[in-house]
Amino acid sequence: MKCILLTCFTLMSISILSSQELIYETIDYDGNLREYALYVPVGYDATVETPLVFNFHGGGGDIASQLFVSDMRNLADLDTFLIVYPQALPDPNDEGNTLWTHKPPTQVDDVYFVETLIDEISTQYSINADKVFACGYSNGGEFTFELACRLSDRIAAIGVVARSMYIETLEACNPTHPMMVMTIHGTDDEYEGIEWLGTTYYPSLDVVNAYWSDHNKTSEDPVITQVADVAPNDGSTVERIVWGDGEGCSAVIHLKVNNGGHDWPGTFGNMDINANEEIWNMFKYADRTGGAGCFVTNTTDVNARNTITLYPNPASDLLKITGEFDQRIKYEVYSMHGELLISDIRNTIDISQLSTGTYYLKLNGSFKKFVKL
Numbered sequence: 001m002k003c004i005l006l007t008c009f010t011l012m013s014i015s016i017l018s019s020q021e022l023i024y025e026t027i028d029y030d031g032n033l034r035e036y037a038l039y040v041p042v043g044y045d046a047t048v049e050t051p052l053v054f055n056f057h058g059g060g061g062d063i064a065s066q067l068f069v070s071d072m073r074n075l076a077d078l079d080t081f082l083i084v085y086p087q088a089l090p091d092p093n094d095e096g097n098t099l100w101t102h103k104p105p106t107q108v109d110d111v112y113f114v115e116t117l118i119d120e121i122s123t124q125y126s127i128n129a130d131k132v133f134a135c136g137y138s139n140g141g142e143f144t145f146e147l148a149c150r151l152s153d154r155i156a157a158i159g160v161v162a163r164s165m166y167i168e169t170l171e172a173c174n175p176t177h178p179m180m181v182m183t184i185h186g187t188d189d190e191y192e193g194i195e196w197l198g199t200t201y202y203p204s205l206d207v208v209n210a211y212w213s214d215h216n217k218t219s220e221d222p223v224i225t226q227v228a229d230v231a232p233n234d235g236s237t238v239e240r241i242v243w244g245d246g247e248g249c250s251a252v253i254h255l256k257v258n259n260g261g262h263d264w265p266g267t268f269g270n271m272d273i274n275a276n277e278e279i280w281n282m283f284k285y286a287d288r289t290g291g292a293g294c295f296v297t298n299t300t301d302v303n304a305r306n307t308i309t310l311y312p313n314p315a316s317d318l319l320k321i322t323g324e325f326d327q328r329i330k331y332e333v334y335s336m337h338g339e340l341l342i343s344d345i346r347n348t349i350d351i352s353q354l355s356t357g358t359y360y361l362k363l364n365g366s367f368k369k370f371v372k373l
Contacts, residue, residue: 022067022085027120029113035087036117037063040125041076049128051081052121053283054114054147056088056140058162060097063087069137069264070161075280082125086117088140100136100143101166110143111150118154130287135159135279137264142166145208148181149173157286159279162186162262164193164202170211178250178290181212182282184275186236186260209243209254216246216290223357227255231271236260238272244358245369248290253282281339308363314371319349321363332362 022037044050053076057066063085072083088110090096093103102108118132134155136144141163148158149169157180164185165173185191185205194202213220220243227238241254255265255273263269266276285291308323321331333342333349341359342349349361354372361368 037085039073039083041080043080046126049126051131052127053083054134055085056136058138058140059099072276133157133283137161138163152176156288161264161275165208167200177288178216178248180286182253184255186257189262212252213243216250218243218246227272234271236270250290308368310370314373316373317352319351321347334360
């Protein structure tokens with residue numbers, strides 16, 4: 001029977017490979033045959049270093065369930081990044097549920113498994129070591145925080161949906177670089193954390209966001225905007241809360257789903273945002289130095305930046321650009337979370353239609369911040 005199953009699996013793998021689908025792999029790690037699925041996008045070029053995104057399923061889940069929750073393959077084809085969906089092991093101390101964080105006593109520590117996977121995949125594909133990212137749902141999100149704290153030399157940025165940090169992870173956290181962080185959480189999903197008999201097990205999302213904001217040395221006052229309620233029948237709305245101006249151009253982005261539950265927005269629950277798109281739109285501008293807070297992926301031209309002046313700044317209607325640049329070079333205006341809002345060729349920008357808040361102007365490969373009153 002095993003031979004028959006192996007033959008079927010081999011034929012399925014050949015079919016998958018030929019149709020640009022998931023490649024199912026196994027690796028012998030720490031005495032266990034571990035499973036993962038890898039998606040290689042249609043535009044993959046072995047001569048170009050490519051970003052890698054880890055996507056972790058929730059507790060009791062598996063690769064298939066996370067593909068349903070967070071299928072990023074269309075985004076990978078559009079922007080060319082690899083995705084890996086790993087499989088957690090059953091936890092004998094939790095009725096055999098598949099968990100990334102096993103209950104004690106245990107010797108399972110999947111942080112090292114992820115490190116091994118990065119090395120393994122990097123031997124087979126051209127991976128950009130500065131752009132390895134992690135995201136996860138529920139228990140997978142809790143584990144994603146663990147990676148940000150303990151494997152920050154390999155992980156550039158994280159996105160966590162429907163989970164707070166475990167208190168012991170928070171108290172021992174020591175990242176080695178500014179870390180772009182996105183948290184997406186419903187207010188009806190233990191938003192204030194979990195406490196039992198006077199002991200805190202999971203702090204509130206406010207505490208978690210404050211920790212990462214402090215680590216990144218961002219501005220203390222966030223920019224808060226209301227996301228358009230394009231799906232009023234979902235029973236929830238979203239606030240976008242951004243702590244910007246961090247070291248290495250880093251930021252902390254929180255999508256607060258008011259009246260939201262234990263959901264993955266865009267797949268189920270809130271439909272005003274798409275968590276897959278939100279997370280990737282942050283990842284694609286980030287690296288191990290921070291990056292996404294100013295939406296740059298490489299070193300900016302400091303001299304060019306210093307020659308550009310915006311005035312008045314803050315401004316309410318018109319923003320003028322002066323400096324040593326070609327007057328016909330295209331400029332772009334981005335929101336704090338990387339959305340392109342305005343693109344034109346002129347030295348006066350009409351910002352009257354923008355909402356009050358902080359924005360970035362891209363010109364000559366450099367970025368300048370301005371405030372809309």
